[in-house]
Amino acid sequence: MIWLKAFHVIAMVTWFAGLFYLPRLFVYHADTADAPGLERFEIMERRLFALMTIGGAATIILGVLMIVAAPAYLKMGWLHVKLSLVTLLIAYHAYCYRLMRDFAERRNVRSSKWYRVFNEIPSLLLVGIVVLAVVKPF
Numbered sequence: 561m562i563w564l565k566a567f568h569v570i571a572m573v574t575w576f577a578g579l580f581y582l583p584r585l586f587v588y589h590a591d592t593a594d595a596p597g598l599e600r601f602e603i604m605e606r607r608l609f610a611l612m613t614i615g616g617a618a619t620i621i622l623g624v625l626m627i628v629a630a631p632a633y634l635k636m637g638w639l640h641v642k643l644s645l646v647t648l649l650i651a652y653h654a655y656c657y658r659l660m661r662d663f664a665e666r667r668n669v670r671s672s673k674w675y676r677v678f679n680e681i682p683s684l685l686l687v688g689i690v691v692l693a694v695v696k697p698f
């Protein structure tokens with residue numbers, strides 16, 4: 561179990577690296593107008609999205625494997641709330657894909673200011689999820 565947990569946390573770190581950096585790329589992308597710059601951001605975003613999806617999938621698979629190994633987890637209140645926040649995180653991840661598609665099809669309508677605010681959401685979810693997973697307050 562301890563190995564599953566260790567790789568669960570490692571995978572989570574790689575997932576968050578992408579969740580923090582991809583919206584940051586959107587901030588600069590929204591202020592870019594030149595063709596070479598737009599193409600460069602599209603390539604960077606596409607590659608980063610692929611990597612962060614691998615990190616997200618590994619985090620979830622390893623988390624589920626820990627529950628399979630110890631089903632008693634399912635009775636724990638902290639895990640119920642944690643999984644609700646994880647669901648929001650998955651929705652955020654999926655929305656990043658949609659925004660990335662909007663940029664690639666030159667259909668982005670949002671400002672860099674909007675993306676700066678959007679970029680803060682993963683930090684809030686990270687604090688909530690990690691406190692629940694480590695402190696297990698209920």
Ligand code: HEM
Binds near residue numbers: 568572623627646
């Ligand atoms: C479907 C997704 C997930 C499931 C099913 C899941 C499930 C679990 C389980 C069962 C544990 C072991 C708890 C323990 O015995 O201490 C755990 C630990 C942990 N999880 Fe997750 N998790 C998921 C997603 C995440 C995400 C997205 C994060 C990060 C933001 C995260 C962060 C952690 C941390 C930091 C620990 C270690 C807690 C400790 O050692 O005390 N998990 N997770």
